[in-house]
Structure formats: structure tokens, C-alpha cells
Amino acid sequence: MRSGLRLGALVLGLLAPLVSGARAATADARFDEANDLARSGDYPKAISLYRELAASGDESASLYWNWAQAASSRGDQGEALWALLRARELDPGDRAVRRDVEAVRESLNLDPAEIAPEPLAAAARIARRFRLDVLGMALLVLSLAAHVLARLRPGSRWPVSLAWVAFSLGVLAAAAPIAGTLARPTGTVIRRGAPLLDAASPSAEPIGSLREGEVVPILEPGGSWLRIEDASGARGWAHVADVRRLDVPPDHEWPER
Amino acid sequence: MAGAAFVTGLALLPTVAGAASYSVRSEVDATRVGVEDQIQLTITMEGSEGPDTVALPALTNLRVVGGPYESTQVSIINGRMTQARSWTYALQPQAEGRAEVGTVTAGEETAPAIAIDVVAGSVRPPQPQRRRDPFGMDPFGRDPFEELLGRRREPRAEPKVLIEAAPSRRSLRVGEPLLLTYNLYTQVAVSDLNFKEAPQFAGFWTEELERPQTPPSGEAATREGEPYRRFPVLRKLLFPTRAGTLTIPAATFRIGLPARGFFDEGQVVERTTRPVTVTVEPLPAVPGFTGAVGRFQARATLDRETLPLGDAALLRLRVEGTGNLKWVDRPPPVEVAGAKVYPPQVKSDFDVTPQGIRGSRTWEFVVVPETTGTLEVPPLRFSYFDPKAEKVVAAETTPLSLRVEGGTVAAGAVAPPGAVAAGGGALPLRADLDPSVLAVPSLGGRTVAALAALVLLGHAGLWGAGLVRGAFRRVGGHTTPVRSVRAALRDIERAGRPGMTKEQAAALLDKGLHEAFGDLDDGDGSEKARAVRALLSEVHFVRYAPQLGDYSETLRDLAARAGAAVRRWA
Numbered sequence: 023m024r025s026g027l028r029l030g031a032l033v034l035g036l037l038a039p040l041v042s043g044a045r046a047a048t049a050d051a052r053f054d055e056a057n058d059l060a061r062s063g064d065y066p067k068a069i070s071l072y073r074e075l076a077a078s079g080d081e082s083a084s085l086y087w088n089w090a091q092a093a094s095s096r097g098d099q100g101e102a103l104w105a106l107l108r109a110r111e112l113d114p115g116d117r118a119v120r121r122d123v124e125a126v127r128e129s130l131n132l133d134p135a136e137i138a139p140e141p142l143a144a145a146a147r148i149a150r151r152f153r154l155d156v157l158g159m160a161l162l163v164l165s166l167a168a169h170v171l172a173r174l175r176p177g178s179r180w181p182v183s184l185a186w187v188a189f190s191l192g193v194l195a196a197a198a199p200i201a202g203t204l205a206r207p208t209g210t211v212i213r214r215g216a217p218l219l220d221a222a223s224p225s226a227e228p229i230g231s232l233r234e235g236e237v238v239p240i241l242e243p244g245g246s247w248l249r250i251e252d253a254s255g256a257r258g259w260a261h262v263a264d265v266r267r268l269d270v271p272p273d274h275e276w277p278e279r
Numbered sequence: 280m281a282g283a284a285f286v287t288g289l290a291l292l293p294t295v296a297g298a299a300s301y302s303v304r305s306e307v308d309a310t311r312v313g314v315e316d317q318i319q320l321t322i323t324m325e326g327s328e329g330p331d332t333v334a335l336p337a338l339t340n341l342r343v344v345g346g347p348y349e350s351t352q353v354s355i356i357n358g359r360m361t362q363a364r365s366w367t368y369a370l371q372p373q374a375e376g377r378a379e380v381g382t383v384t385a386g387e388e389t390a391p392a393i394a395i396d397v398v399a400g401s402v403r404p405p406q407p408q409r410r411r412d413p414f415g416m417d418p419f420g421r422d423p424f425e426e427l428l429g430r431r432r433e434p435r436a437e438p439k440v441l442i443e444a445a446p447s448r449r450s451l452r453v454g455e456p457l458l459l460t461y462n463l464y465t466q467v468a469v470s471d472l473n474f475k476e477a478p479q480f481a482g483f484w485t486e487e488l489e490r491p492q493t494p495p496s497g498e499a500a501t502r503e504g505e506p507y508r509r510f511p512v513l514r515k516l517l518f519p520t521r522a523g524t525l526t527i528p529a530a531t532f533r534i535g536l537p538a539r540g541f542f543d544e545g546q547v548v549e550r551t552t553r554p555v556t557v558t559v560e561p562l563p564a565v566p567g568f569t570g571a572v573g574r575f576q577a578r579a580t581l582d583r584e585t586l587p588l589g590d591a592a593l594l595r596l597r598v599e600g601t602g603n604l605k606w607v608d609r610p611p612p613v614e615v616a617g618a619k620v621y622p623p624q625v626k627s628d629f630d631v632t633p634q635g636i637r638g639s640r641t642w643e644f645v646v647v648p649e650t651t652g653t654l655e656v657p658p659l660r661f662s663y664f665d666p667k668a669e670k671v672v673a674a675e676t677t678p679l680s681l682r683v684e685g686g687t688v689a690a691g692a693v694a695p696p697g698a699v700a701a702g703g704g705a706l707p708l709r710a711d712l713d714p715s716v717l718a719v720p721s722l723g724g725r726t727v728a729a730l731a732a733l734v735l736l737g738h739a740g741l742w743g744a745g746l747v748r749g750a751f752r753r754v755g756g757h758t759t760p761v762r763s764v765r766a767a768l769r770d771i772e773r774a775g776r777p778g779m780t781k782e783q784a785a786a787l788l789d790k791g792l793h794e795a796f797g798d799l800d801d802g803d804g805s806e807k808a809r810a811v812r813a814l815l816s817e818v819h820f821v822r823y824a825p826q827l828g829d830y831s832e833t834l835r836d837l838a839a840r841a842g843a844a845v846r847r848w849a
Contacts, residue, residue: 046714049712049714050711050712053711053712054710057708057710060706060708061706061708062588062589063588063589063649064588064649064650064651065649066649066650067650075712080712080714081714082712082713082714083713084709084711084712084713085712085714087708087709088706088708088709091706091707091708092706095706096619096649097619097621097647146724149724150721153721155721155722155723155724155726155727156722158727158731159722159727159730159731159734162730162731162734163734165734165738166734166737166738166741169737169738169741170741173741173744173745178769178772179769185738189738192731192734193731196727196728196731199722199723199724199727200724200727200728200731201724202724203723203724203725203728
């Protein structure tokens with residue numbers, strides 16, 4: 023019995039890389055297929071494939087970059103900005119993405135503040151870019167180890183110094199990712215003139231219209247509707263077909279526009 | 280003032296030394312007039328120190344129909360300059376009976392009131408509209424031809440001229456055209472005509488029409504039994520913008536009459552039209568109806584039937600007819616499945632006619648197919664209100680087909696607005712999916728916070744353990760502060776390291792032992808005191824003994840024993 027379990031574990035251990043590799047190969051093939059569609063001008067199908075890949079967990083800055091190019095060529099600047107911002111979330115150090123975010127923002131006549139309503143979200147991106155989460159934790163653990171050593175060897179002064187330095191730097195490094203958790207989730211308006219409604223209902227009365235590309239804080243996510251606050255401070259409900267979240271990958275269930 | 284019943288309600292007040300050096304007087308040209316006559320009131324102020332202006336006195340049973348006309352006269356008599364200013368008003372009696380021009384006040388000076396008797400009809404011949412000379416020195420006041428020819432010039436009779444605003448209809452719908460014609464009826468020659476004040480057509484869109492072509496002699500017409508010549512002088516096309524009872528306001532025209540002779544300046548009369556009231560019915564509320572009123576046809580065309588994917592087609596929707604199309608900006612919604620339709624450009628060609636605005640409006644949509652195959656442009660419906668049918672009808676276009684062939688993006692294809700790709704060329708796509716694989720997974724802010732809290736707890740636990748340990752040490756008789764013990768151990772540890780002279784090392788051991796145990800009492804015979812005293816004795820020996828050999832081994836042994844003693848008893 024025990025030998026059977028060991029055999030099963032061994033087989034699984036051997037198969038896991040194979041399954042993972044096969045899945046990666048499939049994702050690459052579908053990515054190439056989507057790129058070919060985009061190059062031939064069939065943007066809807068290309069975007070549909072990009073969405074499938076992202077929803078399957080094969081997200082990357084490159085995928086969203088290509089998605090943004092296809093959406094922009096289709097004339098959907100709001101969707102292009104969303105894809106670029108999502109790419110920036112995944113890879114905050116990607117300079118090309120940052121450059122195109124600015125280009126699309128300017129083409130949409132948006133103020134920089136209109137795509138950055140949550141300053142703390144920038145702290146979270148900086149933390150991701152420089153891996154401040156790992157660095158901070160490593161330093162804090164190091165400070166703890168040095169503290170233990172200082173207790174064990176009371177005659178040695180350097181563990182005390184090391185503990186203090188590591189602790190101070192660790193707290194500083196960990197502050198950025200912790201501060202990022204205080205930022206509210208955000209979404210991007212992807213449809214021009216999308217209405218801001220007074221209730222989460224198709225029959226609700228519009229209380230204003232949203233600017234395409236504007237990034238809005240999400241106050242209350244709920245099903246097909248998001249309660250948001252626009253740049254003017256007006257609060258209301260928007261449909262998920264009009265406002266796409268930046269904090270989560272796309273879903274298979276997202277409604278088509 | 281020949282022939283005129285020139286009467287002066289005179290009040291030439293004497294100038295008294297020390298009083299004001301100016302005087303004021305008021306005059307009317309008749310004290311008995313008919314209710315249809317006009318009176319000329321002249322207020323004159325002589326002197327140079329009077330106020331700048333003189334207010335109109337109170338009027339009883341009179342109203343101002345003209346003026347004030349201001350004039351200034353300067354004369355020099357016997358080397359002395361005098362100045363006179365006058366203000367002349369035309370007054371119209373309002374009813375038979377008594378009328379009065381009130382007391383005129385100018386600074387400290389006054390002129391008395393003038394009573395006027397108003398009788399029925401007209402009792403005086405019409406007066407030429409010449410302004411009176413306030414001093415009565417008009418060289419043409421007396422007609423030279425009267426003396427020369429033995430007869431007077433004919434006074435100018437009240438000219439038979441009137442203006443009428445004639446609407447083409449008095450009941451219509453919102454958006455329907457209404458032709459408003461201003462007709463001039465006259466029995467005399469007219470030299471000039473213009474608005475005194477252009478009327479405001481509140482509640483209407485207005486369009487100016489060209490002045491109608493009429494024979495120079497006008498058309499024969501009868502008004503109140505009298506023959507006139509009628510000239511349509513102005514036409515406007517009005518489109519009501521709201522329902523209800525709307526009023527076209529009265530308009531006042533200045534009509535110039537030509538001079539009749541060398542000494543006649545001509546005449547300007549004013550005539551006012553009567554306000555015109557029209558009833559405007561609302562349009563029916565129908566979904567998709569954008570407010571077009573009239574008769575229209577719609578036609579849709581594509582600039583090509585086949586195109587490669589990536590190219591753009593131009594869809595034209597042309598609406599033409601007669602009505603208020605000029606104010607219809609919104610085209611019907613255009614949606615083509617499988618293609619993106621961009622907001623249209625608008626082209627218009629209109630001609631304003633008395634029947635309405637005739638012409639066409641064309642919306643040009645750029646259609647960019649997003650997939651291959653045959654795309655269908657559905658029938659486009661342009662809804663309008665047909666006044667004859669009294670209902671909203673739709674002009675519908677025929678459906679169109681657009682075949683999209685596969686292939687790469689055509690060179691020179693219409694670049695979608697705002698493409699990220701620079702220059703609209705090939706898309707700058709990335710070839711590798713390059714999923715983000717991190718050697719160390721991202722911890723996330725909350726995980727970091729939790730782990731940081733654990734580390735802080737660890738630090739706190741260690742610190743607390745040190746406190747507890749110190750407390751136990753004190754209970755166990757260890758009185759030396761922990762900080763001193765650490766310092767002592769540091770010194771003792773350093774003394775055991777190579778690289779120091781035996782004096783330096785021994786001094787450190789001495790210092791460390793004193794830090795840990797202080798000055799020992801000579802009477803203390805405990806094990807600790809004996810051991811420490813023995814250690815100090817050996818340290819002192821090594822320190823002060825002559826350098827006869829290598830003491831490093833001895834110093835290391837002393838350091839080890841001193842450290843053990845400190846850890847045990849300090």
C-alpha cells in the first residue's frame with residue numbers, strides 16, 4: 023500500500039512539469055493565433071482570444087500590450103488604456119507600457135490625476151516593481167535572527183547593530199506594500215459616454231456620463247454593477263460592460279460590449 | 280411762425296443782481312388744439328451758468344410723441360455774447376378737455392404752467408416737421424414765395440402711409456414655417472424705410488427671405504375704403520420652437536417722405552404694426568422622432584460594394600425635402616453588425632423659400648469592417664412629422680450589402696482615430712506571451728503585514744525574555760546590571776584575541792573583571808571572591824611582569840577563565 027502511494031506520487035511528480043509545459047505551449051500557440059488575427063485586422067476575434075488567455079490565468083504584460091494595440095486599432099481607446107494599465111499592474115517596470123499609457127491618456131484628453139485617483143496604488147506598484155515585499159520580509163527576518171544571536175552571544179555587539187539596521191530597513195521596505203493594501207480597487211471606463219446611474223438597474227435614471235478612459239475608484243463591487251465615484255465626486259452605479267476592473271484579471275463571464 | 284397760433288406761456292424771469300445769471304421759459308405753439316393735432320413744446324434756457332439739462336415738466340392729458348430735440352444758439356450783440364439752449368418736444372393730446380404743461384424748473388429758475396384747450400377733431404393745419412428756431416429768427420419762417428406770388432405754399436397734409444404685418448397663417452405646428460410679410464400701404468411717394476427698432480421674435484427661429492420682386496408702382500389695395508398702393512417691403516420665415524400662443528411683436532418703421540420743393544426738407548414719419556398672435560400646436564411624442572417637420576425623402580449609399588479587411592467604406596445618408604431640416608442635427612442611429620461605425624460628418628445644402636427651407640442634409644459615416652464576409656447595412660429610418668398627414672412618418676432607405684474580403688491590412692487604409700500604433704502601420708505586437716513567472720511569489724500587502732507583525736512579536740518576545748531573565752538574575756543574587764556584564768564580557772573577549780601587547784590585554788581583563796564584580800571586599804571569603812581575587816592577581820602578574828616570553832597562551836587562558844567567572848557569578 024505504502025509502495026503504491028509512493029509510486030503514485032512519483033508519477034505525479036514526473037507528469038507535473040509535462041502538463042505545465044503542454045499548457046504553456048498551448049497558451050503560446052493561442053497567443054500567436056491572436057496576434058495573427060490582430061495583424062490581419064480582425065480585432066474582435068484577436069481580442070476575444072486575448073481575453074480567453076487572460077481569463078485562463080496566462081496573464082502577462084505582453085498579452086495586455088497586444089490587447090491594447092488591437093483595441094486601439096479598433097478605435098476603443100478606453101479599452102486600450104485599460105489593457106495598458108492592467109499591463110502596468112503586472113509589470114510596473116515596463117517602460118513601453120508606461121509610455122503608451124501616457125500617449126493614450128493624452129489622446130483621450132485626460133488629466134494625469136484622472137487615471138490615478140488612488141495615490142496609494144502607486145505605492146503598491148513601486149513595491150511590486152522593486153519586490154519590496156520580499157525585501158522587507160527578508161530584512162525583518164534577518165533582524166529577528168540577529169536579535170536571537172545577540173541574546174545568545176551577549177558579548178558580541180554586531181548582532182545588536184545588525185538587528186537594528188535590518189529591522190529599520192525592513193520596516194521601511196514593508197511599508198510600501200502594506201500602504202498599497204489601503205488603496206481602493208479601481209476600474210477604467212472603456213465606453214465613451216457610459217452612463218452613471220442612480221441605481222444598479224438597467225431602468226435606473228442616469229445622473230451623469232463618464233469619460234472614456236477615466237480611472238474610477240470602486241466603492242462597492244456587486245455582480246454586473248459597480249458602485250463608483252467619478253472624478254467630479256459623483257457617486258453612482260456603472261455596468262461592468264462600461265467599467266473594467268484593474269485589480270483582477272478579466273473573467274470569462276464579462277459581458278460583451 | 281406765420282399762420283401758426285403761436286402763443287407763448289411766457290415766463291421770462293428778470294435777472295436780479297445777485298440772483299442766477301440765467302433764465303428759463305417754456306412755450307407751446309398753440310393753446311387750443313384738436314385731439315388729433317400735435318403741439319410743439321419748447322423749453323429755452325438763456326445764459327451760460329444754468330444747469331446742463333432741464334427736465335420735462337409734468338404733463339396733463341398730453342403724451343410725448345417726439346423729442347427732445349436739443350439746440351444751442353450763441354449770439355454776440357454789442358460785443359456781449361449770449362447763449363441759449365432749447366429742448367423741443369412734440370406732444371399729442373390724449374382726450375378732449377383741458378390739458379396742461381406743468382411748471383418748468385431749471386435750477387433755481389422756474390417757468391409757469393401752460394393751460395391748453397383740447398377740442399374734438401383737428402383745428403389746425405398740419406405743420407411741417409421743421410424744428411423751430413427758439414429765438415423766432417428762422418429766415419425761412421416767412422415764406423418769400425408767399426409775398427412774391429401772393430399766395431402761400433400748400434402745407435403738407437398728414438401723409439397717408441401705414442405698415443402692416445401679414446402672417447401666412449395663424450395656426451400651425453412646432454417646426455412648421457410661417458411666412459411673415461411686412462406690407463407698406465401708401466398714397467404718397469416714399470423715399471426711405473427702415474426699422475426704428477428691429478423686433479425680437481421670441482419663440483421663433485427666423486430666416487430672412489429676399490425682398491420680393493414687385494412692380495415699381497406696387498399693387499393696388501384698399502384699406503378702410505381708401506385706395507392705396509401696396510408694397511411688400513420685408514419677408515421673414517418664422518419657425519415656432521415651442522407650442523402655445525406666440526406673439527409676433529409690433530414693429531416700428533421710420534418712413535421717409537421726399538422733399539416737395541427747394542425749401543422743404545422732406546418728412547420722416549413713424550408707423551407701427553399691430554402685434555400678431557399665432558397658435559402653435561405641439562408635435563406628437565414618438566420614439567426616434569428628432570423634430571423634423573415637412574416632407575422628406577431619405578437615401579443611403581455606400582461608396583463601394585467590396586473592400587479588403589482593414590479598409591474603410593463611406594456610408595452616405597442623404598435626406599432631402601422641404602421643412603425645417605436645417606435644425607435637425609442628429610442622424611438616425613446607424614449600426615452595422617461586424618463593423619465599427621464612426622460618428623458622421625455632416626454636409627448641408629439649403630435654400631430658403633417662402634414655402635420653407637428646401638434642400639438636403641447628408642451624413643457621411645466611416646464604416647470600418649472588423650471581420651470578413653458580407654455585412655448588411657440595415658434600412659435607416661428618418662422620422663419626420665408630415666403636416667399634411669398630421670402624423671409622424673418615416674422615410675426608410677433600402678438595405679445595403681458590403682462584402683469584406685480577407686487579407687492583411689490594406690496599405691493606405693483609413694487609420695482608426697487615435698491608434699496606439701504610430702503612423703497607423705503594422706501593429707507593434709509582442710511575439711512572446713512571456714508570462715510573469717516569479718522565483719519568489721509576490722507576497723501581497725496583507726501577507727507582508729501579517730509576517731511583519733509576526734516578526735515584531737518575535738522581537739517583543741526576545742526583549743521580554745531578556746527582561747524576565749534579568750528579573751530571575753536579580754532573584755538569584757546577580758546584582759550586576761546586564762549592560763555591565765555585556766561590556767565586561769566584550770572586554771574579556773577582546774583581551775583573548777591576538778595582536779595586543781600583554782599590558783593592553785591584561786588591562787582589558789582587569790577592566791572587565793572590575794566592570795562585572797566591582798571592588799571586592801577583602802573580608803569576603805566566598806568562592807566567587809576568592810576566584811576573582813585569584814584571577815586579578817594573575818592578571819596583575821602578567822601585566823607587570825617583565826617580558827620574558829610569550830604570554831599569549833596565558834592571556835587566552837585567563838580570558839577564558841574570566842569569562843566563565845563573569846557568566847557564572849556576575
